[in-house]
Amino acid sequence: MEPEIFVDVILPLPLPRLFTYFVPDDMQDNLQKGMRVVVPFGKKKQYSGIVFSVHQNKPAEYETKPLLSIIERTPIINEKQLDFWQWMAEYYQCTLGEVYKAALPSGLKLESETRVYYNPDYIQSNELSEKVEKVLLFLSDKKFCSVGEINDFLKQKSSFSLLQTLLEEGAVFVNERLKEGYKARTENYLRLGEAFQKEEALHEAFNALEKAPRQLQLLMTLLQKTGGAGQAMNGAGISRKAMLEGNNSATSPLNELLKKGILEQYAHEVGRLDLANGPIKEKSIFSPAQAKAFKEIESAFETQNVVLFHGVTSSGKTELYIHLIEKNIEKGKQVLYLLPEIALTTQITTRLKKHFGNKLGIYHSKFSSEERVEVYRDLLENHHYQIVLGVRSSIFLPFTNLGLVIVDEEHEHSFKQFDPAPRYHARDAAIMLAHKHGAKVLLGTATPSVESYYNAKRGKYGLVELFTRFEDIQLPRILVADTREARRKKQMKSHFTPLLLEHVESALSNNKQVILFQNRRGFSPFLECTVCAWVPRCKFCDVSMTYHKKMNQLVCHYCGHTVTTPQTCHACGSPSLSTQGFGTEKIEEEIKNIFPEVRAGRMDLDTTRSKKSYQKIISDFESGNIDVLIGTQMVTKGLDFDNVSVVGILNADNMLNIPDFRAFERGFQMMAQVSGRAGRKNKQGTVVLQTSAPDHPIIGYVVENDYATMYKTQIAERQMYKYPPYYRLMNLILKHKHKPVVDKAAEALANQLRAILGDRVLGPQEPPVGRVQNQYLTRIMLKFEKGHSPSHVKQLVNDAVNNILSRQEWRYVTLQVDVDPL
Numbered sequence: 001m002e003p004e005i006f007v008d009v010i011l012p013l014p015l016p017r018l019f020t021y022f023v024p025d026d027m028q029d030n031l032q033k034g035m036r037v038v039v040p041f042g043k044k045k046q047y048s049g050i051v052f053s054v055h056q057n058k059p060a061e062y063e064t065k066p067l068l069s070i071i072e073r074t075p076i077i078n079e080k081q082l083d084f085w086q087w088m089a090e091y092y093q094c095t096l097g098e099v100y101k102a103a104l105p106s107g108l109k110l111e112s113e114t115r116v117y118y119n120p121d122y123i124q125s126n127e128l129s130e131k132v133e134k135v136l137l138f139l140s141d142k143k144f145c146s147v148g149e150i151n152d153f154l155k156q157k158s159s160f161s162l163l164q165t166l167l168e169e170g171a172v173f174v175n176e177r178l179k180e181g182y183k184a185r186t187e188n189y190l191r192l193g194e195a196f197q198k199e200e201a202l203h204e205a206f207n208a209l210e211k212a213p214r215q216l217q218l219l220m221t222l223l224q225k226t227g228g229a230g231q232a233m234n235g236a237g238i239s240r241k242a243m244l245e246g247n248n249s250a251t252s253p254l255n256e257l258l259k260k261g262i263l264e265q266y267a268h269e270v271g272r273l274d275l276a277n278g279p280i281k282e283k284s285i286f287s288p289a290q291a292k293a294f295k296e297i298e299s300a301f302e303t304q305n306v307v308l309f310h311g312v313t314s315s316g317k318t319e320l321y322i323h324l325i326e327k328n329i330e331k332g333k334q335v336l337y338l339l340p341e342i343a344l345t346t347q348i349t350t351r352l353k354k355h356f357g358n359k360l361g362i363y364h365s366k367f368s369s370e371e372r373v374e375v376y377r378d379l380l381e382n383h384h385y386q387i388v389l390g391v392r393s394s395i396f397l398p399f400t401n402l403g404l405v406i407v408d409e410e411h412e413h414s415f416k417q418f419d420p421a422p423r424y425h426a427r428d429a430a431i432m433l434a435h436k437h438g439a440k441v442l443l444g445t446a447t448p449s450v451e452s453y454y455n456a457k458r459g460k461y462g463l464v465e466l467f468t469r470f471e472d473i474q475l476p477r478i479l480v481a482d483t484r485e486a487r488r489k490k491q492m493k494s495h496f497t498p499l500l501l502e503h504v505e506s507a508l509s510n511n512k513q514v515i516l517f518q519n520r521r522g523f524s525p526f527l528e529c530t531v532c533a534w535v536p537r538c539k540f541c542d543v544s545m546t547y548h549k550k551m552n553q554l555v556c557h558y559c560g561h562t563v564t565t566p567q568t569c570h571a572c573g574s575p576s577l578s579t580q581g582f583g584t585e586k587i588e589e590e591i592k593n594i595f596p597e598v599r600a601g602r603m604d605l606d607t608t609r610s611k612k613s614y615q616k617i618i619s620d621f622e623s624g625n626i627d628v629l630i631g632t633q634m635v636t637k638g639l640d641f642d643n644v645s646v647v648g649i650l651n652a653d654n655m656l657n658i659p660d661f662r663a664f665e666r667g668f669q670m671m672a673q674v675s676g677r678a679g680r681k682n683k684q685g686t687v688v689l690q691t692s693a694p695d696h697p698i699i700g701y702v703v704e705n706d707y708a709t710m711y712k713t714q715i716a717e718r719q720m721y722k723y724p725p726y727y728r729l730m731n732l733i734l735k736h737k738h739k740p741v742v743d744k745a746a747e748a749l750a751n752q753l754r755a756i757l758g759d760r761v762l763g764p765q766e767p768p769v770g771r772v773q774n775q776y777l778t779r780i781m782l783k784f785e786k787g788h789s790p791s792h793v794k795q796l797v798n799d800a801v802n803n804i805l806s807r808q809e810w811r812y813v814t815l816q817v818d819v820d821p822l
């Protein structure tokens with residue numbers, strides 16, 4: 001008798017263990033690890049899962065169910081990915097199912113509840129089977145339905161593979177509605193009907209339409225937009241959209257024209273990923289300083305796998321990356337170029353495309369699921385893309401032959417995923433990914449993270465530094481504007497000091513542009529004395545205290561120290577304490593009030609919801625349609641504008657008063673980065689930095705552009721107070737809808753952990769935002785010496801968690817584990 005075959009399957013669910021299924025005889029041939037299969041789960045559900053292993057060990061504890069089908073003939077996850085997933089689940093303490101959910105674009109993760117949407121713009125170009133046509137008809141009627149409903153409609157167990165066909169055809173979408181900016185593979189176009197592509201026939205048509213002015217108008221539009229009758233008679237067409245633009249009532253005359261055969265509609269191919277095939281730009285020629293840095297990077301890579309490239313703003317790091325990428329592509333290797341945020345991809349895409357044309361693939365969440373699937377599939381099957389530019393999730397792409405990973409702006413916190421699990425840091429994960437491929441990693445930034453610089457200094461990473469800007473333009477001069485003094489002298493105009501306004505004005509009158517930066521991050525408003533700008537700080541820690549309104553208390557999030565809200569200022573005695581804070585939107589309004597002529601633009605989360613909005617704002621600024629760009633941290637780094645002469649930092653204080661041991665490092669990075677947007681071409685720029693604490697050491701380091709001293713002070717504090725990179729942190733966040741429940745559970749868990757781990761356990765403590773989505777939160781922080789093995793710790797934590805949270809009264813307390821929290 002043939003042995004029975006089983007598979008362990010990864011399901012997109014937070015299950016601690018993999019599920020084992022039985023493989024029916026007819027599916028046994030060619031079943032491999034990494035393939036997608038359809039499995040039943042629970043009473044009614046179906047999922048597409050990933051085969052993790054194929055074996056002959058029949059599980060003893062439960063009766064196995066059979067696989068329903070295999071979705072495709074080849075694995076969709078390669079061995080290196082599976083390996084990487086395992087590492088991630090282990091290190092970041094989550095399940096493989098959670099990694100699977102994060103790793104695949106939604107178009108590749110079908111579930112019976114997955115919603116399928118009909119694409120109204122779809123034009124059929126390939127022959128479809130009868131069954132597929134039937135489903136399409138069903139869907140076009142209903143607009144959308146679930147996969148389960150399609151199963152019912154077809155009276156079959158699973159329709160995933162049929163759906164796969166429809167997805168590939170572009171006829172349907174899953175899970176998300178059409179997104180703005182989505183480009184169908186084909187677009188509806190209009191041209192002259194074949195019979196009318198002749199002079200006399202066209203003439204006749206004109207005559208015949210004399211009494212139908214609206215149809216005539218449309219015909220004229222076609223001739224105009226295609227560039228004349230000659231072109232139109234050669235079969236040139238225009239998009240239906242262009243035809244109807246600004247003419248909403250034209251559908252019925254258009255239909256008439258179509259009926260008469262004067263016009264015909266056809267499917268025009270448009271590249272979904274907009275593959276530029278333009279001339280490939282030559283690489284730039286290095287300055288001597290760049291050439292030296294480039295050599296150093298190459299020689300560092302001879303002995304090191306990871307190199308930190310610390311180059312001041314506008315030193316031309318991106319140009320060096322381009323040379324490195326080219327060398328890798330020449331060797332037939334793939335390159336991953338990681339950026340922390342989508343805001344940055346726009347400009348870098350343009351720069352890379354000039355050099356690499358359609359070898360460049362782009363991958364981020366502002367692309368529709370279908371577009372992401374296309375990149376994914378290309379890497380898997382076709383290998384057109386040799387370089388992928390993407391944000392953090394692109395570390396999950398199916399690379400086969402990675403040679404280099406560039407982590408640009410490596411210091412950025414947005415590389416860390418917070419919710420949902422896996423809570424990974426894309427930079428750190430990329431280093432592991434590269435390791436699995438034997439690839440090199442270049443961490444590039446003008447302001448290295450303390451962790452990376454520490455690793456470089458002690459020789460774990462290579463270190464290459466470049467301290468001159470391209471063309472030896474001086475780094476901007478930084479002027480500090482004392483808001484406290486300006487306020488005292490009643491010189492403030494809303495949030496602007498005279499110094500800042502003066503520079504903005506002179507830049508504008510010289511036809512230069514201005515960037516104004518206001519960091520609105522930070523949910524917790526703090527108290528400030530309106531007279532002397534005193535901010536309450538913790539007695540025991542060097543952090544400001546957070547104002548908790550409901551409790552009427554000030555809390556230190558490091559030691560837990562609390563005080564009742566003071567009624568008067570402890571420095572000057574004034575009773576006028578108020579919560580402080582203003583955002584970019586207010587600044588925009590004020591700028592428009594002060595300079596009515598000025599064209600102001602804003603870039604922050606609120607103005608960049610759609611895929612094209614970044615592009616729009618950035619190109620408006622590049623082309624001079626915006627004079628003043630106001631933004632959050634999005635505008636601070638990576639962007640390269642030629643004509644910005646002045647940068648204003650509206651409020652340095654709120655960066656430095658965040659109760660976090662990384663606040664000073666972060667403040668320095670943000671200020672140095674945004675300063676770096678000034679004076680990149682032609683002439684030294686100016687930065688006006690507004691602060692009520694002009695003597696703050698961090699302000700001094702920013703003014704002097706003194707990264708080294710900033711690092712020295714910070715690393716000393718990290719060592720003294722047992723923070724990373726000397727210690728490893730791990731947060732356990734507990735949630736429940738009743739505060740007493742979560743507090744008691746956390747207390748019990750902390751006590752249990754303390755019995756084993758001693759004072760490595762801190763808290764529980766309510767985080768700055770104590771309630772999210774109606775759940776009360778509390779946090780236990782674990783601090784470990786670097787030597788501790790994470791898996792040993794994991795075991796200890798797991799045991800304690802299982803012990804505590806399995807108790808009846810705490811069953812519904814949920815736990816989030818955040819390893820290396822930021």
Ligand SMILES: Nc1ncnc2c1ncn2[C@@H]1O[C@H](COP(=O)(O)OP(=O)(O)OP(=O)(O)O)[C@@H](O)[C@H]1O
Pocket residue numbers: 284285286287290311312313314315316317318319320445446470637638639640676680
């Ligand atoms: N060798 C070169 N030849 C021509 N132009 C260059 C060269 N090096 C840099 N540049 C130009 O100088 C400007 C700044 O370079 P780039 O954007 O690469 O700096 P960067 O170090 O990445 O800056 P940041 O850290 O601020 O993002 C760009 O417009 C770039 O095209």
Ligand SMILES: [Zn+2]
Pocket residue numbers: 529530531532533534569570571572573574
């Ligand atoms: Zn005061």
